[in-house]
Amino acid sequence: MRCIACALLFLTGFNAFAAGQTETPAETQASFTYQRALITGTVEGVTEFLPVSSTGHMIISDRLMNVPHDKNIMVSDVSDRKGRPISQDRVADDYIVIIQVGAIAAVLVVFFGRVRSVIVGLLRGERAALRLTLALLIAFFPSALLGLFFKDAIGKYLFSVEVVAGALMIGGVIILGAERLLPKIDFNEKEVAEIKLRQALTIGLCQCFALIPGTSRSLSTILGGRLAGLSNPAATEFSFLVGLITLTAASAYKMWSLGPALGKVYPAGPASLGLIVAAVTAFIAVKWMVGFVSRRGMGPFAWYRIVLGGAILLALALGYKL
Secondary structure, eight states: OHHHHHHHHHHHHHHHHHHTOEEOHHHHHHTSOHHHHHHHHHHHHHHTTTTTOHHHHHHHHHHHTTOOOOTTOEEEEEEOTTSOEEEHHHHHHHHHHHTHHHHHHHHHHHTHHHHHHHHHHHHHTOHHHHHHHHHHHHHHHHHHHHHHHHHHHHHHHTOSHHHHHHHHHHHHHHHHHHHHHSOOOOOOTTTTTTOOHHHHHHHHHHHGGGGSTTSOHHHHHHHHHHHTTOOHHHHHHHHHHHHHHHHHHHHHHHHHHHGGGHHHHSOHHHHHHHHHHHHHHHHHHHHHHHHHHHHHTTHHHHHHHHHHHHHHHHHHHTTOOO
């Protein structure tokens, strides 16, 4: 009995010690190297607007780079806007969202004409601009509200390699089914401008599935557009425009919630490099993506998702740690 009691005391003390581990802000910043920023920025830019899940890919790349993500290690003397301590895990996961600012810049450049016309139309009170803006907001709010209410649970239970692998494979199967079953619709240049509000709501509800890492926001919204009756090109363009609002809101919220901790845990040089690389690679990916989906659909991405997800699950089954 004494041995058991001693063992329990030892374990209790060990857990308390582990839970109280800290590292200095300088140590946190030191792990954020230029090489890590370059890789993360490239992964984000290339995958953000492809139907393959940028968040899922960045979780995987972080694990492969051995990015520190221990939820029990806190950054000493650093707290967020609400006074809560900042963990290693949060530093890594929040940057995955913040780096989307680079992708936002790419979409603004590619669709500058469309965005400018909407803004000018809003200032002039044009009905078409008001209607498109309302449609975009309707498509944005379902996932925004769901993410706001369940953000802690999502971060705690869904940000894992296993979830990403499963979502990749399921999404791939769904793409194959959609490509086979959904009717082909001819592109109409006025489709996006004249999108119906119920179509926007369908897209918004589908975007909620993107809160699961590995699903892909682009996949959810493009398939949502197809289900709502849009052509491939129109669904893709509307997906990019909704993404502009969704990514901006998510990135802004993460930066705002970190508050004074933002500049203490992320070194300016590497963090800025990551944003720039994400912007350049996302610009290339968006320009390519519009034409590719118009010609080929999303079928090729389905097989990529299935193979990658299967490979990850196989690696985990064989004992490899990711």
